[in-house]
Amino acid sequence: MTAPWDPGRVAFAIDRTHSTPITAQITGTLRAAIVEGRLRPGTRLPSWLDLAAQLGVARGTVKAAYEALADEFLVFSAGAAGTRVAERAAPRPVEAKRIDIPRPLQDLERGFSLRPLPFQMGVPAQDAFPAKLWARLRTRAVRTNAMAPVGPPDPRGEPELRERIAAQLAITRGISCHPDQIILTSGYKNGLCLTLLALGVQGRAAWVEDPCYPVARMGLTIGGVTPVPVPVDAKGLRVDMGVRLAPDAALALVTPGQQAPTGVTLSPERRAALLAWAAREEAWIVEDDYLGELQLDGRAAPALASGAGAERVIHIGSFSKTLSPALGLGFVVAPLALAARFGEVAGYLNPAPNVTTQLALTDFLAGGHFLRHLRHMKSLYRERRDALHARLDRDIRVDAFAGLAVIAHLPRGHDDVALAKHAPELGIAPAPLSIWNADPAEGQPGLVLCVTNLRPQILDKACDALAALIDEGTAAPLSARAA
Ligand SMILES: Cc1ncc(COP(=O)(O)O)c(C=O)c1O
Incomplete structure (x- = not known):
């Protein structure tokens, strides 16, 4: 024609x-x-x-x-x-304005790649990230990678990085493992996905802590696993309740080092009970070690994957808190007997992320920068937490120190979700506490206040905004006004 x-x-x-x-x-x-x-x-x-x-x-x-x-x-x-x-012109991209596809994580994140606001969770200190050093290592890695002969990279991650991580874990988390037990991931969520695939537990039940990181509950559900909430008290997970509620669960997904969000460390008796249950029932323990040894007071307890019973523990680590979520790097330590299976799943469905970021991290670890950075972050965050505590005491009661955050409870009946939604208008981003509960209506309302980005220069202003937010919520519950 x-x-x-x-x-x-x-x-x-x-x-x-x-x-x-x-x-x-x-x-x-x-x-x-x-x-x-x-x-x-x-x-x-x-x-x-x-x-x-x-x-x-x-x-x-x-x-x-x-x-x-x-x-x-x-x-x-x-x-x-x-x-x-040509006969058929390529289809045009649909104009972004014409349809509104809801973005993911609406209830958890106020947006993506935004500059963090004071109190915002999940983002390390922006002013303390060794940006120049990282940029240099990254540039070198890009060059090395571009010059190297091109073959398919190891889907488990670069061998030298896995060796470095194995050495690091021995020092910081007491874990003794072979580098081939380590599989690189893009972070915790990816580690959980890899784990669910490798264990083949779709259709089964899993214990989750109550309260817990909402991503864990939803992640399991999306992965075809039924979460069974098991209460947490001052000693950590109530293993006895787990046994009562779901004795034949396929796995328990836990944060034993510093429970998220309460900050409680699983007591030695509960650790033993959890490991004994897993051994008895041939169940798995999935250890979310999101903070690693980034514990502000004292030394972090050794990982569950470090001692007797480790053969039933899948350890998930992440560099999101210790370095930055922007790197998108984490890892899984598979038990020895499952290492080949995890490697196979990585190879077919879940290969390791970008090689250049891995090479930069390898140099960062090899140069001793990681341990130095961790030491620096611990003292910086401790200072920021204590300054916040001292400053808040004037008008808001702090109920708990939890990981890199402090928790302030609100009187029952307060809508912490509505408060947190409104907070960015005042220039702050505290997280609502109740959504960490399996049944948010049951949970105590409160605000989780992350300390990582509370530089001394902004502390007063951030706390004034927080007091104003809570005052507004007290005068007329925000949810009532919105209705
Ligand atoms: C309990 C818990 N686990 C894991 C993570 C890390 O997730 P990712 O590595 O996907 O950034 C977080 C981050 O906020 C967390 O709070």
């Missing part, structure tokens, strides 16, 4: 002063005419020479523009019959 070329349908406006190259200007004009249907399929474009003369440009410029359109399958060369518009 042919259609005549109608110059009236294509308005070229070549601008030699514009930063867009002339070739791209010609391509853009023709592309728009084709995609919008002004140039019908089969239309023969003018020859290079004719269009070049018409536009006052070189013949090669028009040729390059036509080649670019051919690369996009918008036109094709018909030999002596010239260049013609």
